[in-house]
Amino acid sequence: MTKRTTSVAMTSATEKELASLLVRDDGQEDICLATYRPSTGLTRDSALIAEAVPPEAGDRYVNRNATVTAEYILRGVAIAQRKGCGLVFLHSHPGASNWQFMSVPDRDAESSYANLARELTGLPLVGMTLATGTMTWSARHWNIGKGRQVDCTHSSSVRVVGNRFAISWNDVLRPQPQPNxxxxxxxxxxxxxxxxxxxxxxxxxxxxxxxxxxxxxxxxxxxxxxxxxxxxxxxxxxxxxxxxxxxxxxxxxxxxxxxxxxxxxxxxxxxxxxxxxxxxxxxxxxxxxxxxxxxxxxxxxxxxxxxxxxxxxxxxxxxxxxxxxxxxxxxxxxxxxxxxxxxxxxxxxxxxxxxxxxxxxxxxxxxxxxxxxxxxxxxxxxxxxxxxxxxxxxxxxxxxxxxxxxxxxxxxxxxxxxxxxxxxxxxxxxxxxxxxxxxxxxxxxxxxxxxxxxxxxxxxxxxxxxxxxxxxxRFPDHATRLLRWIDDRNQMLSVWLDRLSK
Ligand SMILES: [Zn+2]
CATH class of the missing domain: 3.40.50.720 (NAD(P)-binding Rossmann-like Domain)
Incomplete structure (x- = not known):
């Protein structure tokens, strides 16, 4: 069975709004919430970001690292629940570049809300990080385990659709092929x-x-x-x-x-x-x-x-x-x-x-x-x-x-x-x-x-x-099947010769 993968997609307008909430002039980390709708393929689960849920006064504290209040999370969950959406928890890594994996505090923060978000919205929490040095996104779905024993699957990509199609890649799951x-x-x-x-x-x-x-x-x-x-x-x-x-x-x-x-x-x-x-x-x-x-x-x-x-x-x-x-x-x-x-x-x-x-x-x-x-x-x-x-x-x-x-x-x-x-x-x-x-x-x-x-x-x-x-x-007559068999052998020989010539 093919392993399921996860991904996140958004429009460039949504990206712009989220970036304006996460990138601060004082260079400190920040946090915001958003909602998403699922898009379920044969082997890939995508979270499509629906709308930002900006923090209000007193919703979060920024002192180099950022933390949020339970009230803000509950407000985000309530909005998501009302619209049949899931919750996205986003934070920034100021000055960082490339795809970000989670530090221990990142993991603690997201995992502490993952079960609550999933129970109340019926959809896994999606965590996202913005590396502001290169404006690269990374993401994960908290979709493993039950109850408080919840863990995440790292996404393979974050796709931003605008005038230009920009994709942030998880280099571990989708390694960069070396040009030959x-x-x-x-x-x-x-x-x-x-x-x-x-x-x-x-x-x-x-x-x-x-x-x-x-x-x-x-x-x-x-x-x-x-x-x-x-x-x-x-x-x-x-x-x-x-x-x-x-x-x-x-x-x-x-x-x-x-x-x-x-x-x-x-x-x-x-x-x-x-x-x-x-x-x-x-x-x-x-x-x-x-x-x-x-x-x-x-x-x-x-x-x-x-x-x-x-x-x-x-x-x-x-x-x-x-x-x-x-x-x-x-x-x-x-x-x-x-x-x-x-x-x-x-x-x-x-x-x-x-x-x-x-x-x-x-x-x-x-x-x-x-x-x-x-x-x-x-x-x-x-x-x-x-x-x-x-x-x-x-x-x-x-x-x-x-x-x-x-x-x-x-x-x-x-x-x-x-x-x-x-x-x-x-x-x-x-x-x-x-x-x-x-x-x-x-x-x-x-x-x-x-x-x-x-x-x-x-x-x-x-x-x-x-x-x-x-x-x-799929079900041709006998003569066609026999001719296909001969043609397939001929084809295999030609593929083999191509491989040898590389
Ligand atoms: Zn139209």
């Missing part, structure tokens, strides 16, 4: 510190079609240690003109698209021990959604409205940024090309959602969920403007991938201190790149649901097409 000679050129672009951050992120790529496959290969080549690819579809002959890396035999052997992405990703990977995992779930299924909650960042490489609606919501409810984009190819009535437009955007709090930036028509989600777009009779009779377009060509799908990657690099690396650029729109006929002016709509329900975690409105359900295709790929 295959990554020298990559490191020279943004430096060792940035590379150490990028390669530790667990990234999910939803959709292993023409764009998703390219995304997996390039992430693996840039040194990422942990990539998951999710798709339930299978390679078919008509995919071969766009699925670069797929071969005719993949279509003959009814290989899942994720199989090709894994094979090509492993071939391109430069990490010492890359983990490229695959899932044949749909993000629209409850288990697929839970798997997504184990990740730090998602690439959305799907064009259907239902999965995109699920990912659109996830970016706000669970503070997992989604890098999304797509292409629309427009033709004249006689079939000649009129134009192609591709877009890219980071979906996250403080940026418009896919519906507000007009990249997702929410009216199409229900017909998609009902499987209507799979029905040939419906497609034949429907006005084409209401059927989601899915055409793409190899020379242009690379532009979509490039759009996603420029958003990813700006959001992660922030060249010259500038983070994600907002929604971008590229028009092929005039070759204009435009910054779209879409902003957050004040009444958008999706963008209001920031950090609600497990209290989210559930958009998942049974996905009939995914269930059918899984039957098809």
């Amino acid at each position: 000679r295959r990554q020298l050129r990559t490191v020279s672009a943004w430096g060792e510190q940035c590379q150490a951050d990028l390669v530790r992120r667990r990234v999910l790529v939803v959709g292993a079609g023409s764009v998703g496959l390219d995304v997996v290969v390039r992430l693996a080549a840039s040194g990422l240690c942990h990539i998951t690819v999710m798709d339930f579809d299978v390679v078919q002959p008509h995919n071969l003109d766009r699925l670069i890396g797929a071969r005719p035999r993949d279509a003959r052997l009814k290989r899942p698209k994720t199989y090709v992405a894994q094979r090509e990703g492993r071939g391109a990977a430069t990490a010492e021990d890359p983990k490229i995992e695959v899932s044949d779930l749909s993000i629209c299924e409850p288990e697929g959604m839970k798997l997504a909650l184990d990740h730090d960042l998602v690439f959305s490489c799907v064009d259907r409205p239902w999965p995109r609606a699920v990912l659109n919501a996830l970016a706000y409810t669970d503070l997992i940024p989604v890098i999304d984009g797509g292409i629309g190819i427009d033709t004249f009535a006689d079939g000649r090309m009129r134009n192609a437009i591709w877009r890219s955007h980071v979906i996250r709090p403080m940026r418009p959602c896919m519906s507000c930036n007009r990249q997702l028509d929410l009216a199409q989600v229900i017909p998609d969920r009902q499987g209507i777009f799979e029905d040939p009779k419906y497609i034949e009779n429907a006005d084409l403007s209401v059927v989601p377009a899915s055409q793409n060509v190899a020379p242009l799908s690379v532009s979509v991938a490039a759009g996603l990657f420029s958003q990813y690099v700006s959001f992660s690396v922030a060249p010259s201190g500038l983070g994600d650029p907002g929604p971008l729109h590229y028009s092929l006929n005039t070759h204009n790149l435009d910054h779209l002016e879409h902003t957050t709509l004040p009444h958008c329900a999706i963008e209001q649901a920031i950090g609600v975690g497990d209290q989210r409105l559930d958009l998942t359900g049974r996905h009939n097409k995914a269930e059918q295709l899984r039957q098809f790929t």
